Amino acid sequence: MKETTTSPRLLLAQRVAAILILLGIWWLVIASGAVPSMLPGVSQILAAIGKAFVSAAFWGALGKTLLAALSGWAIAAVVGVVAGLVIGSINFLDRSTSILVDFGRSFPVLALMPVVIMLLGSNARMEIVVVALSCLWPVLVQTVYGARRQEAAVSDTVAVFRIPPLLRFRRVLLPSALPFIATGVRISASVALLIAVGVEVISQAPGIGRQITLMQQEQRWDMAFAYLFFTGMVGWAMAAVLQRFENRLLIWKRQEND
């Protein structure tokens, strides 16, 4: 891993600098008056972030959004991994479903929302279903890809030692596809959050997305930006946790590549 040659302190300094430069540009743009005056300045947003941090309504909304995002994501991860391993490891299934998978991955699930709302109503359950449907595809596509790439030597070994199908599934197919699965699961984690917030904006189901819309209607642009900021932070934290988990789980993969 080449990037670890940069010292952690320097890396942190670089990242902080990138954020500061972005904030500086923002401040400059506002100060120059080139954009409509309703766009809040850096100091107003910082104040709003502080305000949101101590507001019960904000934490309640964040909890609802996270619950929906994580539930949908978890369902998608389990279904996507199991289905992906089965499809990717069985040749004729792989061939016959490839059109369906390609169709599904490029299908805008948000466009289906009116139908889902009609079926399930504008509630948390509907939100979870839409999140799960959106997260399924990255996991499925990556898992199929991982399961296809079985080493010939590994397949021979499994055949010669007559490893039963279920054991093979759990101890050979799953771990060998794991590097690809991990990528799919990580991608779909950010998709989960985006879709959850998006669903709330469109359907007005309770959560961060609804709060953002409410704040916009009240012309509280600073609060709307503060909520967006926290959504970004949550997404970043989820990715960081997953990356750490992935590094530990895939220690063999990293060593192998060195």
Place this chain on the structure above:
Amino acid sequence: MTAPVQADSQLAQSTLLMKVRGMTMSYGSGTAENKILENLDLDVNTGEFISIVGPSGVGKTTLLRCLSGLLHPKAGTIEVGGAIIDGPHPDLAVVFQDYSRSLMPWMTTRENVAFPLQGKGMNKADRIRVAEENLAAVGLAGQGGKYPWEMSGGMQQRVAIARALAYNAKVLLMDEPFASVDAQTRFDLEDLVIKLKQEFGVTILLVTHDIDEALYLADKVVVIAEKPATVVDVIVTGFGEERDQVDTKADPRFGEARARILHRLRKN
């Protein structure tokens, strides 16, 4: 894999364990048919070490894949212990040439050795014990917690041998097992296999392109050649149980046998 067979090796030598008759293998069909093996016969007695030697590209790997049940021959029969074999069988274990890929990198060496036993339904305590015993037998005592990628190529191939031993098959099939390690490691592994044969009475069928290796290891060398490949010569080495990398190879019979095989292979 317990009782050493020194006492009844006389008896064991005379028992036919594996019988191959008329094995024929080809890829494709009709005018595009590419015949690889033609009407190949082979007898393997219990406790015997047989080397199959032939030039590169003659179809040695195809032969071993047929014997191990990974490929279905177009014609002919394989019998082990009197039963006809069709596909992978618990009486056959294989050590592959590509050790680094045939071991699972996400399992420790202990788990790699124990894995086929899990497939046989052995309970966890037993399979861990058997795995440790077999790792010790190949000189890797106490190394079960390491991952294959933490080990040298020679050590990885020892793990693959331990896995095949632990499977407790009647016949151990080895496909050019030492072709991708350095010369010194190769000698060590050859001597390890000879030791395992003496200690555990394993019956071994090894495929190689290396004439010296074939002669040094085997009780009987089967020479395959021509296209499609068939058995062109069988040589009983007669060096006895004890082998030595220097002395055995200096034996005049070794030189004679090598000349005979080389002469036979160069005729094509």
